[in-house]
Amino acid sequence: MSLIEVKDLKREFANDEVVTKVLKGISFKIEKGEFVSIMGPSGSGKSTLMHILGFLDKLSSGKFNFEGEDVSELEDDDLAEMRNKKIGFVFQSFNLLNRATALENVILPLLYSDMPKKEREKRAKDLLIDVGLEHRLHYSPNKLSGGEKQRVAIARALVNHPEVVFADEPTGNLDSKSGLQVMKILQELNEKGNTVILVTHERYTAEHAKRIIKLKDGEIVEDVEVIKRQLATQNGELTK
Amino acid sequence: MDLKENVISSLTMIKRTKMRSFLTMLGIIIGVMAVIVVMSVGKGAESLIFNQIKSMGSNLVGVLPGASEEDGPPASVFGIVNTSLKYEDGEEIIKKGCDCIESLAMYVSGNDVVNVEDNKINANFSGTTASYINVEDTEVGEGRFFTKEEEKGVAKVAVLGFEVVEKLFGDQDPIGRRIRIKKTNFLIIGAMKERGKSGFQNQDDQIFVPISTAQKLLLGVNHISLVRAKVDDEKNLDKALDSMTWILRDRHNIDVGEKNDFTINSMEQGLEALSSVTSALRLFLASVAAIALVVGGFGIMNIMLASVQERTREIGLRKALGAKRSHITMQFLIESSVITFLGGVIGVILGILISILTAKIVQVLGYDWDLVITPFSIILGAGVSIGIGLIFGIIPARKAAKLDPIEALRYE
Numbered sequence: 001m002s003l004i005e006v007k008d009l010k011r012e013f014a015n016d017e018v019v020t021k022v023l024k025g026i027s028f029k030i031e032k033g034e035f036v037s038i039m040g041p042s043g044s045g046k047s048t049l050m051h052i053l054g055f056l057d058k059l060s061s062g063k064f065n066f067e068g069e070d071v072s073e074l075e076d077d078d079l080a081e082m083r084n085k086k087i088g089f090v091f092q093s094f095n096l097l098n099r100a101t102a103l104e105n106v107i108l109p110l111l112y113s114d115m116p117k118k119e120r121e122k123r124a125k126d127l128l129i130d131v132g133l134e135h136r137l138h139y140s141p142n143k144l145s146g147g148e149k150q151r152v153a154i155a156r157a158l159v160n161h162p163e164v165v166f167a168d169e170p171t172g173n174l175d176s177k178s179g180l181q182v183m184k185i186l187q188e189l190n191e192k193g194n195t196v197i198l199v200t201h202e203r204y205t206a207e208h209a210k211r212i213i214k215l216k217d218g219e220i221v222e223d224v225e226v227i228k229r230q231l232a233t234q235n236g237e238l239t240k
Numbered sequence: 241m242d243l244k245e246n247v248i249s250s251l252t253m254i255k256r257t258k259m260r261s262f263l264t265m266l267g268i269i270i271g272v273m274a275v276i277v278v279m280s281v282g283k284g285a286e287s288l289i290f291n292q293i294k295s296m297g298s299n300l301v302g303v304l305p306g307a308s309e310e311d312g313p314p315a316s317v318f319g320i321v322n323t324s325l326k327y328e329d330g331e332e333i334i335k336k337g338c339d340c341i342e343s344l345a346m347y348v349s350g351n352d353v354v355n356v357e358d359n360k361i362n363a364n365f366s367g368t369t370a371s372y373i374n375v376e377d378t379e380v381g382e383g384r385f386f387t388k389e390e391e392k393g394v395a396k397v398a399v400l401g402f403e404v405v406e407k408l409f410g411d412q413d414p415i416g417r418r419i420r421i422k423k424t425n426f427l428i429i430g431a432m433k434e435r436g437k438s439g440f441q442n443q444d445d446q447i448f449v450p451i452s453t454a455q456k457l458l459l460g461v462n463h464i465s466l467v468r469a470k471v472d473d474e475k476n477l478d479k480a481l482d483s484m485t486w487i488l489r490d491r492h493n494i495d496v497g498e499k500n501d502f503t504i505n506s507m508e509q510g511l512e513a514l515s516s517v518t519s520a521l522r523l524f525l526a527s528v529a530a531i532a533l534v535v536g537g538f539g540i541m542n543i544m545l546a547s548v549q550e551r552t553r554e555i556g557l558r559k560a561l562g563a564k565r566s567h568i569t570m571q572f573l574i575e576s577s578v579i580t581f582l583g584g585v586i587g588v589i590l591g592i593l594i595s596i597l598t599a600k601i602v603q604v605l606g607y608d609w610d611l612v613i614t615p616f617s618i619i620l621g622a623g624v625s626i627g628i629g630l631i632f633g634i635i636p637a638r639k640a641a642k643l644d645p646i647e648a649l650r651y652e
Binding site for chain 2: 099160
């Protein structure tokens with residue numbers, strides 16, 4: 001049983017009677033523990049694909065199985081629950097709440113679960129320590145550097161022990177050194193057995209993954225193993 | 241996220257935007273405050289009337305000229321002259337009326353310039369009967385009240401109310417002095433003890449003269465404006481009312497089935513008629529206060545809509561992280577009701593303070609005013625304010641809950 005399986009996945013947007021076909025029948029499988037890059041230029045449909053796989057959007061037609069179950073017909077609230085339990089998101093623009101502390105930001109997804117307060121806090125704290133931010137727990141995000149913000153965001157993505165972590169251009173707003181730190185964390189996560197899906201338009205970033213699915217104009221043009229993989233640990237040291 | 245966490249997070253939000261939150265609350269603060277004050281003042285005014293009635297005695301029956309409108313007082317109360325009531329009517333009641341009528345006083349009143357040597361004031365005078373002292377249960381401080389003979393004989397004598405003495409003579413003894421009203425000289429034969437203000441009537445600023453003198457020399461009329469009878473026991477009020485009604489109907493030649501051309505009431509009935517006026521007034525004021533609350537509600541809605549707009553990305557993020565529609569709806573509803581509830585609490589506190597202040601001021605002015613703040617009005621104020629938050633928060637909250645997470649996250 002694959003973790004993710006899509007067959008002939010289509011997504012169309014109707015706007016003023018003009019129908020835009022963004023995804024034109026896509027099929028692939030992703031197994032548990034994989035590290036996949038979804039790559040393509042802007043307009044290729046990679047964001048839309050990530051939204052569907054991340055339960056943020058619905059498909060127009062086709063099949064989408066998650067952990068062997070058909071999830072193509074879920075309603076809004078079911079999608080919200082899937083996001084809450086199975087998915088972790090890391091966004092290009094971090095999307096942290098500035099009026100909350102780093103710790104509170106990491107706790108945020110757990111507020112929508114039924115975990116007791118103490119456990120929520122402990123889990124969030126542990127994760128922030130894991131990403132090297134134990135000295136920033138009670139800082140507001142606007143006092144953190146870009147790299148630190150993205151590490152808070154990664155801790156937030158992991159706090160619900162998700163099945164899949166989606167990273168949407170996670171290095172896009174970072175300098176190269178902070179970018180490497182983030183990639184290193186993602187690679188380490190994958191080493192520990194997490195499934196990571198990276199969405200990017202850069203081949204160099206994409207090559208940090210083990211497999212690349214390349215999209216163009218809503219279709220898969222390439223689905224290959226990465227032969228010469230970039231390892232973040234070789235290029236930069238993680239500084240605290 | 242439970243209620244407590246939601247409330248705490250709303251409070252943090254309010255703390256972050258103090259000025260805006262306060263302005264948002266203002267409508268609610270004013271509305272709730274107005275409700276509390278209107279209720280308290282209404283009750284206070286009622287207590288004022290009630291206390292007045294009690295101080296005058298609840299065993300009094302009054303007759304006013306003119307038929308009474310339904311539920312309301314007769315036109316004569318509002319100064320419209322009706323000449324149907326005569327001195328002889330009163331005399332007849334004393335002669336033929338029920339034995340339960342202990343005594344009866346008649347009144348006609350006016351207002352004119354009063355001279356004492358060079359001292360001139362504008363004063364109210366009451367033409368009344370010798371029985372005034374008995375019916376009104378009051379006393380003469382110095383000198384004496386006029387007699388039955390003087391009452392009938394157009395005697396030029398006057399008894400001064402407490403305040404009039406102060407104004408005209410200061411510390412001097414007024415007895416034996418003369419005052420001049422409308423070219424007529426009056427001998428002052430007495431000065432009343434202080435009675436204090438009782439409601440709308442101030443008995444201390446009156447000059448009392450025999451009723452026949454007032455009619456013939458001062459006013460040039462032959463009617464009277466009020467009859468007041470004292471009944472020996474409250475139990476006999478109905479009996480007295482009955483006998484007076486029949487005597488007056490007989491004297492005024494009113495046929496069976498025709499309406500009275502006078503209005504006869506016990507104090508209690510008068511109170512009821514009056515309280516229908518005060519409660520109508522209270523209803524009016526309360527609805528003004530309610531409008532303030534509704535306006536405040538729209539203010540809340542406006543700000544919450546702006547807040548939803550402003551926090552579109554936050555909402556998108558929360559949804560991406562797994563918040564369901566109900567979570568977002570709850571968050572915004574709780575936020576709006578926390579704002580309105582805080583406004584309500586501030587409004588209740590201010591309302592109570594103003595009510596206390598009003599009562600103190602009125603009491604200092606010498607009125608018998610009770611401070612009444614009912615728990616009901618407090619609960620109402622607080623409850624209504626939360627309710628307004630919920631009602632006017634629904635539209636913004638639903639708007640927030642309906643946002644599409646993808647679009648909301650892209651929002652700049």
